[in-house]
Amino acid sequence: MLIQTIANSVVAGSVYAIIAVGLAMAFGVMKMANFAHGEFFMAGAYVVYVFYALLGWPFPAAVLMAVPIVGAMGIATERLIFRPTRDNVMAGFMATAGLAFILQVLVGQTWGVGLMRSVPTPYMGAMDIFGAKIGWQRVLVLPSAVLMLSALWFFLYRVKAGKALRACAQDPEMARLQGIRINRMTMLAMAISGASAGLAGALMAPIHPVTPYMGHGVILTAFIIVVMGGMESIAGAVLAAFLLGIVHTFVTTLSDAVTAQMVGVACMALVLIVRPQGLLGRVKA
C-alpha cells in the first residue's frame, strides 16, 4: 500500500513536472504568464485523440505530433498576445484567459462538449514493482519526463541558443547588448512551453478524461507548483512538482481529491508566508 502510493506519487510528480516546467520557463523569459497553459495541455490530449483514436496512427507517433502542433500554438500566442502586452504581466495573463475561453469553445464545438472522448489505452497490463501495480501507461510517463527534463537541461546549459535563453531570463537588457534577439528568445521559450504542455497532455490522454474543460484542474496545480518553486526557477518547479505530487497522492489516498487540492493550496500559502520568493527563487535585486 505504501509502496503503491509512493509509486503513484512519482508518476504524478513527473506529469506535474512536465507541465510546470513549461510554465516556469515562459515566466522566466520576459514574464509571460500563460493562463491558457491548461488549454495547451488539453490541446495535446486532443491531438492524440484525433491522430490515435480517430485516424488510427500508432500511439508514439500521435504523441510526437502533439509536440510540434502545441509548440506552434505557443509561438502564435507569443506573437499575438505576449509581444503586444510585454510591458504588463497582468494584461498578458488576462488576455490568455480569453485565449483559454476561445480554445475551449473551438475544441468543444469541433468534437463535442458533452461526454468525454475515450482514448483507448495502447499499453494494457500493469507493471509489478515490489507488489505495487502501476499501469504501463503511467509507467511510461516517468521515462518521458526524465528524457524531456534532461533534454531541456542539455539545451539550456550546453547549447548556445539555450544559454542565450537563460541570459535573456536573467537580464533582457544586457542580453540584448550581447546581440541576443529578445523576440526570438521569447518565441523559443513559448514554443518549448507549449510543447511541454502538449507532451504532458498527449501522454495523459489515455488515462485522463479528455474534455474541453480538462485544462481547468491543471492550471491551478501548475500555478501552485510554479509559485512554490519560485516563479522563474525551472529547478524549483521540478522540485515543487515532485513535492506536490507526493502531497496530492498521499492526501488523495487517505482522504479524497478535493482535500488534496485544498492541502496543495495551503502548502502554497505557507510557502508564500514563510518564503515569498519560493523554494528556489532568487531574491529580487
Added chain:
Amino acid sequence: MIAILALASAAPFLARAYSVEVLILFMINLILVCSYRIPTMTGDWSLSHVVMMGVGAYATALLSKWWDLSILLTVPLSAVVAALVGFILVTPLIRTRGFGFFIASFALGEFVRLCWVKFRDPFGGPRGMIGIPSGELGGIDFFEPVPYYFFVLVFAFASLLVMYRIDRSRIGRTFKAIYTDAELAESVGIDVPRYRALAFATGAFFAGIAGSLLAHRLGAVDPKNFDVTTMVYLIIWIVVGGTSTFWGPIFGLTVMSVVFEWSRPLLEWRPLLFGGILIFFLVFLPGGLESLFGKIRERFFARKPPAKGSPGSSAT
C-alpha cells in the same frame, strides 16, 4: 444623477417580466463590478473577488435557512461575513505584490470554494444549497420581480454612493497613491499593508452585498457559480470599461451586458466572442473604453497643444 434614478425607477414598468429579471441581475453585477475596483485602486488585482461574492451568498443561505432572519438583516450580515473572510484571506496575500498577488489570490479563493465543495454539511457539497427564501418585507413578497427590483435598486444606489464617496475621500486618494508609488507612499507615513488590506476587505464587503442579493433572487447557491470562469467575466467587464475612474467599470458592465443579451443566439460560441473581446481590449485599448473619452476630448475639444506635440511622437 436624479434622471438616471428616475429612469431606473420607471424601468420595471416599461419592461416585460423577463427584462426585469435581467435588470435585477444587472444591478447586482453593478455592485460587484464597482466593488472590484476598490482593491484594484491600490494595484492589487485579485482573482478571488467572485469567491468573496460567493461568501456573501453562502452566508445568506446559512443565515436565512438556519435562523430564518429577515432579508433586512441577512444582506448586511452577509456583507460583514464577506469582509471578515476577505480580511483573513488578505493577511497572507499582503506579502505578495502585482502578479504574485493575482496568482496567490486565485489559489486562496479556490481554497474557499473547495471548502464549499468538500463540506456537504453545512455547505451542501458540489451541488450547493437550495431553498433559500426570497425574503419579504412589510408583507411584500420579494419572489415577485418588481418589488425585489426596487429592493435591489435601493441597495445598489446606496452601495454605489458609498463607493463613490470612498473614491473621493482621503482613503480613496491614499489607495491611488499606493498604486502610483508604493515606496513613496510608505515614506510619507502611509501604512501600505494596512491600507491594502482595508481596500481588499472593503471590496469584499460590497461583493458580499451583491452575493447576498443574488442568493435571495436565485434561491440557490452553487459552488460552480463562483469559479474562475465567472471571475474572467468580471475581469472582462472591468477591462472593457477601464479602472482609472469610478465610471469606467459601470460603463464596461453596461456595454458588455448589452453585448451579452445581443449575443444570446450565439449560445455556445459566446465565450469565444467574449474571449476575443478581452484579448482585443488588452492588446489594442489597455485603458478600456473610458480612455477613449480622454482621447476624443484631446483630439476635438482641447485647445491647441504645444508645438512639440506632433502626431505619434508622444504616447499618452
